[in-house]
Amino acid sequence: MTYFTRIAALSAAVLLSAAGAQSLQSAQSLFDQGKWQEAAKAAAALNTSAGYALAAEATTMGAGISPAGSRKALYQQAQSYANKAIKLNANNAEAYFELARAQGRLAQTAGILESLGLAGDMKKNLQKAISLNPKLAGAYVALGLWNAELVAKGGAATLATGADAKQVAPNFQKAIQLEPNRIIHRLEYANALMLLSSKNKAAATEQLRKAVSLTPKTYWDRLDLQNAQKRLNSLK
Numbered sequence: 001m002t003y004f005t006r007i008a009a010l011s012a013a014v015l016l017s018a019a020g021a022q023s024l025q026s027a028q029s030l031f032d033q034g035k036w037q038e039a040a041k042a043a044a045a046l047n048t049s050a051g052y053a054l055a056a057e058a059t060t061m062g063a064g065i066s067p068a069g070s071r072k073a074l075y076q077q078a079q080s081y082a083n084k085a086i087k088l089n090a091n092n093a094e095a096y097f098e099l100a101r102a103q104g105r106l107a108q109t110a111g112i113l114e115s116l117g118l119a120g121d122m123k124k125n126l127q128k129a130i131s132l133n134p135k136l137a138g139a140y141v142a143l144g145l146w147n148a149e150l151v152a153k154g155g156a157a158t159l160a161t162g163a164d165a166k167q168v169a170p171n172f173q174k175a176i177q178l179e180p181n182r183i184i185h186r187l188e189y190a191n192a193l194m195l196l197s198s199k200n201k202a203a204a205t206e207q208l209r210k211a212v213s214l215t216p217k218t219y220w221d222r223l224d225l226q227n228a229q230k231r232l233n234s235l236k
Contacts, residue, residue, distance in 0.1 A: 027054055034219030036062030044081060049089035056081035056098035060105055061220060072109045078102035093133035100125035100142060119161050122146060137178040141188050144171030148192035168192050183224040186211035190231060201235055208232040 023046055031039035036058040043054040056078045063074035079102045085095035100122045107118040123146060129139040150163030157163070172189040179185060190207040193200035211228035 024048070024050055024054065027051065027058075031058045031061075032218040032220075040081070047088075049085045049092045049095060052081045052085035052088065053092060053094040053098050056085065056095070056102060060098065060102050063105065065223070072106065075102050075106040075109070079106065091132055093129045093136050093139075096125045096129040096132065097136060097139045097142070100129065100139070104142065104146065116157060116160050119146065119150060119157075123161070135178055137175040137182065137185065140171040140175035140178070141185050144168045144175070145188055145192050147171070148195045152195040165196055168196060181214055183211050183214050183216060183221055183228060186214070187224055187228045187231065190228075194235075205232065205235050208235065 024043065027039050027043035027046070030036075030042060031054065040055040040058040040062070043051040043058065045051070059074055059078040059081060063071045063078070066074060079099060082095050082099035082102060085092055086099065089095065103118045103122040103125065107122070123143070126139050126143045126146065129136055130143075133139075144167070147163045147165065147167045150157045150161050151165045151168075172185065172192065175182075175185045176189070186207045190204035190211070193204040193207070208228050208231055212225060212232060214225070216222040216225045
């Protein structure tokens with residue numbers, strides 16, 4: 001390969017990389033607008049680890065606002081996207097987080113034995129995500145909620161998974177420290193507190209009041225704001 005050929009190849013690679021980044025930004029923009037199906041399709045079409053991770057996120061979030069009968073299949077699709085992201089880049093923290101998030105939502109549609117299995121895998125993937133990116137706030141939220149939900153189930157669920165109520169607050173506090181202006185972190189913290197005990201009403205209310213004072217930036221933030229307000233009203 002001649003010098004000029006190498007320069008041409010390098011230039012082409014740079015252009016392709018820039019185009020890929022722009023396409024990922026376009027898919028992210030669609031997702032931020034709430035156009036989750038278009039976002040997932042555009043992101044997956046990139047055939048990159050980052051693209052599949054975004055497709056997984058869009059599909060999981062979209063499932064949450066879809067008819068109940070279609071959610072399981074969508075969560076399974078999100079899992080598939082996340083696994084493709086990991087296959088392309090085993091060091092993509094977002095991919096492990098999205099796999100864990102899809103597993104968590106899928107567990108809610110499964111029987112007790114299957115859900116306990118998914119819970120174990122979910123924890124491993126969250127821990128992997130955090131090991132790769134200790135500043136991934138969403139993973140701490142998910143881990144805090146994981147502990148709260150399983151402790152709330154009690155009995156076999158707690159014993160089988162090692163869930164611990166003492167791990168709830170530290171994980172949420174870490175997430176809020178990293179991203180103090182995210183509405184969802186405060187909302188989920190309030191939900192987790194109430195799962196643990198009705199005696200946490202004052203603390204949950206405090207988190208919700210902070211949540212509704214924050215400014216939403218995306219379609220999903222606006223949904224979180226509405227849900228936080230509803231939750232706050234229900235605790236009054």
